[in-house]
Amino acid sequence: MHSKPKALWLQGLTCNGNSHSFLNHPQLGILMERFELLYHPHLPCTLSLEAVVTCMHECDLLLFEGAFEPTMRRAGVALERLLEHYGACAAQIVAVGSCASFGGVFGSSGGLDAQSQAWSEKIINLSGCPIHPEWLALILSGFAEGSAFALDAQRRPKALYAHLVHHGCTRNEYFEWKVDAKGFGVNEGCLYYDQGCRGVLSHGSCNRILWGGVSSKTRSGQPCFGCTESDFPRRDLFKTRKNMSIPHEVPLGVSKRAYLTLAGIAKTFTIERLSKDLMDD
Amino acid sequence: MSTLKRLKRREEIIEGALKLFSKGGFYQTTIPDIARTIGMSVGNFYNYFTSKEVLAKELLLYISEYLGERIRTINESDATTQEKIRAIVAMYFEMVQSRPEMIEYFLRIFLSNREVFGEGCEGTVCVSAFITEMMLFFDDGVSCGDLREQDFFSAFGLFMGYLGGMAFLCGEKVLPHALDSYVDSITQNIYRALKT
Amino acid sequence: MIERRLIERIEGEAELEFEECEGRVAYATIRFEHMRGMERLLLGREGRDALVLTPRVCGICGHAHLMACVLALEDAYANAGHALTLSPKAQALREATLSLEMIQNHIKWWYLVMSEELYALRGFTPPKESALRGAYGAQIINRAISALAGQWPHNSYMIPGGVTCDPGALELLQAQTALFEATRFVQETLLGMELERFLSALTCKEITGIQSDAGRVEAMLLELGMQEKGRAYDRFAVLGSHGFAAPARLRGTKTYKIDPAQVHTEAAITLRGESMARNALYRGTSYETGPLARALQRGDPLIKNMHRRFRDSTYTRIFARLYECALLLERTAALLRGVVLGEASWIEPPPIERISAEGVGIVEAPRGPLIHRVRLERGIIAAYEIITPTQWNLASAPRERPGPAQKAMEGLHVSEAAFVFRSFDVCSVCTTH
Ligand code: SF4
Numbered sequence: 001m002h003s004k005p006k007a008l009w010l011q012g013l014t015c016n017g018n019s020h021s022f023l024n025h026p027q028l029g030i031l032m033e034r035f036e037l038l039y040h041p042h043l044p045c046t047l048s049l050e051a052v053v054t055c056m057h058e059c060d061l062l063l064f065e066g067a068f069e070p071t072m073r074r075a076g077v078a079l080e081r082l083l084e085h086y087g088a089c090a091a092q093i094v095a096v097g098s099c100a101s102f103g104g105v106f107g108s109s110g111g112l113d114a115q116s117q118a119w120s121e122k123i124i125n126l127s128g129c130p131i132h133p134e135w136l137a138l139i140l141s142g143f144a145e146g147s148a149f150a151l152d153a154q155r156r157p158k159a160l161y162a163h164l165v166h167h168g169c170t171r172n173e174y175f176e177w178k179v180d181a182k183g184f185g186v187n188e189g190c191l192y193y194d195q196g197c198r199g200v201l202s203h204g205s206c207n208r209i210l211w212g213g214v215s216s217k218t219r220s221g222q223p224c225f226g227c228t229e230s231d232f233p234r235r236d237l238f239k240t241r242k243n244m245s246i247p248h249e250v251p252l253g254v255s256k257r258a259y260l261t262l263a264g265i266a267k268t269f270t271i272e273r274l275s276k277d278l279m280d281d
Numbered sequence: 282m283s284t285l286k287r288l289k290r291r292e293e294i295i296e297g298a299l300k301l302f303s304k305g306g307f308y309q310t311t312i313p314d315i316a317r318t319i320g321m322s323v324g325n326f327y328n329y330f331t332s333k334e335v336l337a338k339e340l341l342l343y344i345s346e347y348l349g350e351r352i353r354t355i356n357e358s359d360a361t362t363q364e365k366i367r368a369i370v371a372m373y374f375e376m377v378q379s380r381p382e383m384i385e386y387f388l389r390i391f392l393s394n395r396e397v398f399g400e401g402c403e404g405t406v407c408v409s410a411f412i413t414e415m416m417l418f419f420d421d422g423v424s425c426g427d428l429r430e431q432d433f434f435s436a437f438g439l440f441m442g443y444l445g446g447m448a449f450l451c452g453e454k455v456l457p458h459a460l461d462s463y464v465d466s467i468t469q470n471i472y473r474a475l476k477t
Numbered sequence: 478m479i480e481r482r483l484i485e486r487i488e489g490e491a492e493l494e495f496e497e498c499e500g501r502v503a504y505a506t507i508r509f510e511h512m513r514g515m516e517r518l519l520l521g522r523e524g525r526d527a528l529v530l531t532p533r534v535c536g537i538c539g540h541a542h543l544m545a546c547v548l549a550l551e552d553a554y555a556n557a558g559h560a561l562t563l564s565p566k567a568q569a570l571r572e573a574t575l576s577l578e579m580i581q582n583h584i585k586w587w588y589l590v591m592s593e594e595l596y597a598l599r600g601f602t603p604p605k606e607s608a609l610r611g612a613y614g615a616q617i618i619n620r621a622i623s624a625l626a627g628q629w630p631h632n633s634y635m636i637p638g639g640v641t642c643d644p645g646a647l648e649l650l651q652a653q654t655a656l657f658e659a660t661r662f663v664q665e666t667l668l669g670m671e672l673e674r675f676l677s678a679l680t681c682k683e684i685t686g687i688q689s690d691a692g693r694v695e696a697m698l699l700e701l702g703m704q705e706k707g708r709a710y711d712r713f714a715v716l717g718s719h720g721f722a723a724p725a726r727l728r729g730t731k732t733y734k735i736d737p738a739q740v741h742t743e744a745a746i747t748l749r750g751e752s753m754a755r756n757a758l759y760r761g762t763s764y765e766t767g768p769l770a771r772a773l774q775r776g777d778p779l780i781k782n783m784h785r786r787f788r789d790s791t792y793t794r795i796f797a798r799l800y801e802c803a804l805l806l807e808r809t810a811a812l813l814r815g816v817v818l819g820e821a822s823w824i825e826p827p828p829i830e831r832i833s834a835e836g837v838g839i840v841e842a843p844r845g846p847l848i849h850r851v852r853l854e855r856g857i858i859a860a861y862e863i864i865t866p867t868q869w870n871l872a873s874a875p876r877e878r879p880g881p882a883q884k885a886m887e888g889l890h891v892s893e894a895a896f897v898f899r900s901f902d903v904c905s906v907c908t909t910h
Binding site: 013014015016017018019020021023024025026028029041042043044048049050072073074075076105106129130183184185186187206210211212213214215216217218219220221222225227233235236237238239279 | 483485486489490510511513518522523525526528529530533534535536537539567585589593603605606608609612613615616619620621622623624625626627628629630631632633634636638639640641642643645648651655821822823825906
Binding site for chain 2: 242243244245246248256257260261264265267268269
């Protein structure tokens, strides 16, 4: 029998949100059976943090959560030293969450891949604040199977980030016909024009792989805040920047001319069904 | 008939009809009138446009695209916002003089016979090419910090209403000076009214 | 001699420093090293951005931060002369998801922290699936939160004027079904009895010796004498107003008035090195906060009984958390049953740009009162302050007046002291934020 790959979960400056999100995976036990978990902040594992920081152990898969802060120490040892050691022995490094991938909310010096040339080829960025447990499960299973993932320019697996958050949103038809939500707290209307939704500008699978298997930000009336992108957190998250009523940013890859042409035409028509409350007759 | 020839013929109809409509009005001008001006049989005319209403809409699209294309060139230049305003004003006044029928058509026919443009021309659909370019112009202006953020139509109305008014005064021969001598002062006024 | 002990497998990392006397703790201090500076990140942003950022203080109680934040913003509205009214539905949903987060916290703490450590302290290996049981229970609850609030962790579905969601019968049922499943888990696996029976128990006798995870923990706690250990000041503070808690100061079970304006902080003191934490105090005095404080404020019969016999011991503290978990399961189910779907989710407030005022938002988070204070200038955040529950419990103060956890560790062996420390449900990310 082959020995199981050794996985190590290490944290920089973080809120633990990714660790907790991962615990929400419904088949956590089955998933983790394929690994020897050397360290995780919450799950049972074979090493204590004090043992981890001796750097006398090796891992195959390094899962790094949080922002890399050069001055930070874990159990008295410089994070830089830990990363150097475990980053070198790992066959793959997963930057779990946006802080690890890009700096995110807490990082001031960019993502993990900015820290060392030596590892950058091994890094998979799983951006998101936090990650969805299924996303990480995909990478873990892939690692156990020895399969490789096609990555985008920001080293994110295309299988997850080729889509936009907009894909699968229940408000799509409202977007198409330019029926804007009349405010918050309604299921009718799209949140792009007034409420700041970045679904058409953000890569991610939030509306394909639902949270808790049941919902998403936009489905529950929150605008997408673009937490999977490197510029998260942007400013003015609950409103759409406009220039004389014209959205400052239009859907990814669509020219503003094309967008305005279609939007202008769509806006001309009043679709009765779409202007009514869903629950009305 | 080759497609090219057909397109050319179509354009001839459009140009001819524009002149007639803007001179004689929409209801007074008949299809035989149009056919006659361009030397075409009435039967053949119907091969191009199935009714006068359809033709009327096509004319509007034609003008909108004509205007849109010109503003697009201006939008895509690296002129400053003020220079762009000047270019749009100059272009418009130039059109008033070289293609008065287009402006007339727009001001007299489209705006006063809205019932003709009902289905298929709702809202701004038929003038979308033109409106879109104006939107892009305003969007750029606000984006780069030159123009003040406000509602699109308040800005659009100010800009186009002003130009339309000047075109009208010019058409009524009320203006004491040549239209293009107003370009600079009008540019100033528009820019001052819209700038941050 | 100073002994140090790293406390991990909590939310973040803490270090205990002990001064010992004949093998027992004479004085302990608590050090938190990492700080992220959330309050600074908020300055200059539009007020509502805090609804997105402050939940990111903490991966396990971010929803409590969200609620404290929205209440602070709404208070600023009120102080600017625009008191906002919420629909009963919006209020019920907020309270429900806040309670759900608390339930999953307690379940995780029970299985992933406390019982693991307890087994270790007794020299046993914990059952292999024990931690996974905790993750399972919490995951089901988080599904219920997701059905209403979109996701967990880190949603921002509470906004000034109400909530962003408009759940239909389907979403409500999804939440209720998850809650039902979690309740079954808690009954069958954790408690070994029906919620109702547990909640109506009047004495420890009624819950002792049961074949369940709670029963096994109880036996181990008694074997370790935890009913006599880990006592702090028997002085408590509750600041949030909810269906499950009301503001009060308590000495034992006697209640007194409390004025949130009197809460202040001071720099933490450690034996060696520097801590990034600040202690929270009420008029210069430290108080214990959290489930035990709330149980005594509510007057839960079982916990009162335990308290009468064992005072604020580790045993009582641990059972107060379990009791609250059961109580909230029952109350949240009732809250959801009462939701009237047709009501408005959100009543539009005036634009935030018009608001220049201060606001305070206080909620009961899993570990106790969480305070957000904001100052808006034309809707822009000019000042923001967060005081978290753990700043009360895990205060590291001079030896003349140690904080609750410091006090609770005094006189214990070092290994027991570390366990007692954990009975406060340590969260370093909140403490320093
Ligand atoms: S709400 Fe956002 S994600 Fe949904 S359709 Fe509109 S733009 Fe797309």
